[in-house]
Amino acid sequence: MDRRTSPEPVAAPTRPAHPLAGLLREVSPTQWLIDGVVGAVFALLSFASMNVIGSASGLATVATVILMVAALMLSRVSPPIALAVAWPGALWQMGTGQPPMPANLAIFVVLFATAAYGSRLVFWLGCASAFVGAVAIAVYLVVLPLVWTGTGPSVFEYAFTVVAAFLAALFALMLSWTLGALTRSILRARETRRAQRAAEVRAAEEEERGRIARDMHDVVAHSLAVVIAQADGARYAAAADPDAATAALGTISQTARAALADVRLLLTQLRHQQGEGPQPSLADLEGLYQQVRAAGVDLRVDVDPAPTGSPPAAVQLAVYRILQEALTNALRHGDGGPVDVGLAWMPERVDLHVRNGVAAEPRATEPAGHGLIGMRERAQLVGGVLDAGAEHGAWVVRAVLPIRAGGEAAERIDG
Known part of the structure; x- marks a missing residue:
């Protein structure tokens, strides 16, 4: 006899994760549109300001502006990529000897984004970038010009100028990063409050379900006890006293209908949390006593x-x-x-x-x-x-x- 085995089911191939999945944040279409408009306006203002202040408009300057605009537009959706784009732009600007320009304002936005939206690693990379950037600014704007000219103030004045430039740059850069850190704290506090409210809602739901379970048990157990007592009494009295059996059946019917109504009410509360419905009160005790007395x-x-x-x-x-x-x-x-x-x-x-x-x-x-x-x-x-x-x-x-x-x-x- 030939033994044929069906081939083992082949698991559906899993789609490989996108290589940039861990670097991109979820951004709404509206935020994409806002970032695109802000980036376009920033690019126009950057090129226009260069013509106004008489800056060079060669390919080197155009490349710097493009990199800074790209870093600005990426700062919200991907702080690590924005930081990775801003640093080459700054190094390219210093390597080609370009002076400071309005497009450099994008660096402050990038530092803000690294602190506000970046991961823990990106958060601290932004902080380190502020210190390293301050050193680079002091060297590029103060140290190198003095070295190239070969003349300058005294050693004390020279050191004071370098330290002052470093502190001024550090203050500006760290201010942006600190504002981002404060925004990060606000966002996390908001998420914590949202999670706390959700936990409170779940706890309230569990408490309500426990209350309904207790009500369900009370209703069903009591009603079944009355029904069983009445049924036993009717069975023994059926031959000797048919009227007693008929009365017992009436009590069983009435008790079962009341229990069914209570169970339906409880099930309605399970489906619709806002449907409280009437709860038993002291006025209902007499009916409870009558049910027990009717059971003998x-x-x-x-x-x-x-x-x-x-x-x-x-x-x-x-x-x-x-x-x-x-x-x-x-x-x-x-x-x-x-x-x-x-x-x-x-x-x-x-x-x-x-x-x-x-x-x-x-x-x-x-x-x-x-x-x-x-x-x-x-x-x-x-x-x-x-x-x-x-x-x-x-x-x-x-x-x-x-x-x-x-x-x-x-x-x-x-x-």
Whole structure:
């Protein structure tokens, strides 16, 4: 039998990087246009000024102007290439004995660009170029003329003239480089602020997703616990009391529809961050109690003292979600006995407790953001504390949530 093997897939050839890819900066078309116009105007002014001041207009001078204009136009898009063009232009100018000309102003722009936009290497090459350029200017404009003429001032005056020329040139060149360094710092600070804002947005999104995950767990877990309890009751009562089974099915339908609406709202918030939607409040507690009682639980609620005024929305939501989770645990793990709920609305805090008999102790090692851990996170989000544990054969959940700014949550939860 012939064994034919298909040829191995050949990877698509990667396009080699452009040799100038690391030397060029991303520049918008508008910036290209601005640089082109500035370069053209600078070239016209440079040639016009030479005619006005009577400078030589030979090929050597034209070549110098062209190099300086090219360095100016390249300074934004590629500071290293601009520096590499400016230096040959300056050396050519000095080598051919040309005097200073207006086109030399391009050198200041190039030094600015090396400090503002160049890499770390180009940044320091620009700084070194300022020092070397100052030495070259002092030598070319002071030292060489005195050497060629063979006559000059005294040694002291000679040294003073050289030092003064060097310092003046260094000041002018370093001023341009320093302005570029300041611009570089401003641009980096702007990028840092932009990155910080992006990080804050991501952190806020993660926090919102965590809140929605907690809400999703609370809604689904509570609704399923009610549905399961009602379904079990309807199954056992179907033969003896058909009306009870019908009522249980109605409760299941109502609970499932409410849960579906809540889940749709949460999913909408996931898709659209700005869609907050209504959140549960104290007014919704009675509906929660009715659902639990409809599941066959003997629920006893004691509110003393009652809230005066309207507590903050965050505290109302925390109270609702903690009670929802605690009652869900009572349905799932309780012994079928009575469940006691207590709320005490103090001026600066609200004390909450839920007590029920225990058939199976709730698992305290559920994933973060769910179960008992989720209730603790609910309390912590509003600056409160929560504790849950077995007490005298019952399972008790206690929470202390501050209401007013400056209100302190209890350092410990009294049993």
